[in-house]
Amino acid sequence: MSTSTSRSDHQLCDRDRELILATQGGLPLVPDPWAELGHQLAMPADEVLARFQRMQETGIIRRVAAVPDHYKLGYRFNGMTVSDVRDEAITELGKKVGELPFVSHCYRRPRHLPYWSYNLFAMVHGTSRDEVENKAQQIRELLGASCSGHTILYSSAILKKTGLRLRK
Amino acid sequence: MRLDMADRQLIDRYQRDLPVSERPYEDMARALGLTEEEVIERLSALQEQQILSRVGPVFEHSQAGASLLAAVAAPDEQMDLVAARINRAPGVNHNYAREHTYNLWFVMTAPNGDILEERLDELEHHLKLPMLRLPMVEGYHIDLGFDIDWEALP
Numbered sequence: 001m002s003t004s005t006s007r008s009d010h011q012l013c014d015r016d017r018e019l020i021l022a023t024q025g026g027l028p029l030v031p032d033p034w035a036e037l038g039h040q041l042a043m044p045a046d047e048v049l050a051r052f053q054r055m056q057e058t059g060i061i062r063r064v065a066a067v068p069d070h071y072k073l074g075y076r077f078n079g080m081t082v083s084d085v086r087d088e089a090i091t092e093l094g095k096k097v098g099e100l101p102f103v104s105h106c107y108r109r110p111r112h113l114p115y116w117s118y119n120l121f122a123m124v125h126g127t128s129r130d131e132v133e134n135k136a137q138q139i140r141e142l143l144g145a146s147c148s149g150h151t152i153l154y155s156s157a158i159l160k161k162t163g164l165r166l167r168k
Numbered sequence: 169m170r171l172d173m174a175d176r177q178l179i180d181r182y183q184r185d186l187p188v189s190e191r192p193y194e195d196m197a198r199a200l201g202l203t204e205e206e207v208i209e210r211l212s213a214l215q216e217q218q219i220l221s222r223v224g225p226v227f228e229h230s231q232a233g234a235s236l237l238a239a240v241a242a243p244d245e246q247m248d249l250v251a252a253r254i255n256r257a258p259g260v261n262h263n264y265a266r267e268h269t270y271n272l273w274f275v276m277t278a279p280n281g282d283i284l285e286e287r288l289d290e291l292e293h294h295l296k297l298p299m300l301r302l303p304m305v306e307g308y309h310i311d312l313g314f315d316i317d318w319e320a321l322p
Binding site: 020023024025026027029030031032033034049052053055056058059060061062063064065066067068069072073074075078080090091094095097098099101102103104105106107108109110112115116119121122125127131151153154155156157158159160161 | 182184186194204211212218219231261273298304310311316320
């Protein structure tokens with residue numbers, strides 16, 4: 001597999017950037033979205049589709065999706081669980097936490113001692129605080145003795161939320 | 169928010185792996201036993217109601233530029249002011265208030281790593297608050313959605 005090579009070799013050209021700008025708010029909801037985009041971008045429909053597929057292959061497009069707004073769906077409680085996990089164990093445990101069906105993101109981030117001692121972040125959503133608490137407890141149990149500190153940062157307000165916005 | 173079975177299936181099945189084919193909505197319709205027109209109507213309605221934030225690509229920040237999660241501990245009485253200043257800074261695309269000493273958590277983006285550093289330095293300078301910079305070191309599960317438990321929703 002030479003995925004990493006092709007990823008780093010891939011340069012975004014202007015036509016790709018135009019296509020990102022045209023689709024970052026969503027695809028046209030019409031039977032032939034590529035023709036519609038082609039019309040906007042003065043590009044043949046098959047070129048639009050081919051460029052889009054190429055950006056998927058190179059990883060610029062991470063996924064193509066009907067992206068739900070979890071808050072609107074009823075997941076009113078969003079808890080960022082943070083844990084202090086032994087460095088030697090974090091890669092293995094991070095993967096396990098990431099596989100839990102209710103975890104939407106899971107990352108390792110640096111500690112900033114003495115202010116910040118947590119290095120594993122996992123995002124959990126729930127319809128109540130109890131539900132988030134319960135899911136966080138499952139994470140804590142999975143981490144076991146490798147975890148020496150754990151807390152949940154509940155979100156109290158969404159002050160800004162937009163997808164990636166590419167600017168010219 | 170009560171959704172019927174077809175809407176639930178649309179979200180469950182296509183919160184990842186939406187087909188990138190010549191006629192994506194027709195392919196989705198075939199998989200779900202709907203018509204192309206129904207799929208388009210349902211997706212449009214769900215988008216209109218903002219249950220779907222969009223139907224389309226999710227871009228990889230690290231490929232299209234640089235991004236970083238950062239946090240500051242704003243004094244309670246200055247929280248609104250600090251939050252507004254963060255939201256005005258170029259490149260900020262998420263900002264959440266959270267219940268912690270570090271009470272404002274935001275994602276800063278930029279076309280490349282150098283500009284990202286400049287933007288963070290400038291914002292930190294303006295805020296006069298030390299900023300916790302938390303770049304991703306390893307990703308174990310990167311925003312692929314999660315299984316929705318429809319029965320548990322209000």
